[in-house]
Amino acid sequence: MDHKEHHKPTDRVLVERVLSGNTRAFGSIIRDTEGLVAQIVFKMIPDREERRDIAQDIYLKVFQKLDSFRFQSKLSTWIARIAYNTCINQLEKNKASPIGNEHPAPTNPEDEYPQEYPDAHDLEENLTDAELNGLLESEIEKLPALYKLLITLYHRQELSYAEIAQIVALPEGTIKSYLFRARKILRERIQMIYNKGL
Incomplete structure (x- = not known):
């Protein structure tokens, strides 16, 4: 296990593999980030039916936008951002506010x-x-x-x-x-x- 972890491909290597047509490398990206993405979707989206569709939509966007990733953050952070934006868009469609109306942030x-x-x-x-x-x-x-x-x-x-x-x-x-x-x-x-x- 430690041996395997030691040789885990870097973000750059994984992205390059996916962009050169290696679908198994994209499977690795999904496995590495699905826990974080699931947490975002589960906390943001109350409707169970919507969650699966949104998770699929997130990884479709990741795949489509991967060539625009510039390594200015960790790949997992970039994917989490896509997940967050996708959830926010869904909440807006559902006319729901992500922070509710009762609890604005303190201004002082x-x-x-x-x-x-x-x-x-x-x-x-x-x-x-x-x-x-x-x-x-x-x-x-x-x-x-x-x-x-x-x-x-x-x-x-x-x-x-x-x-x-x-x-x-x-x-x-x-x-x-x-x-x-x-x-x-x-x-x-x-x-x-x-x-x-x-």
């Missing part, structure tokens, strides 16, 4: 990081037992699509702010604001549930 920087809400990983660090994790997952699913996606990319996929910024085409400061807002909503909802003794 002083409002973004008040002392009572500690650092980025605080929520995850404090929710370690299975029951609380289950509750957290179900509450994440109720967030607006973009908030769900950002939580997933940052905490689950462990992407950097810079990589996420490339995918969703938002400034890093805005991403931090949305993540802060999403975590704040989750904290408040979970606290409310516990206060009710559920």
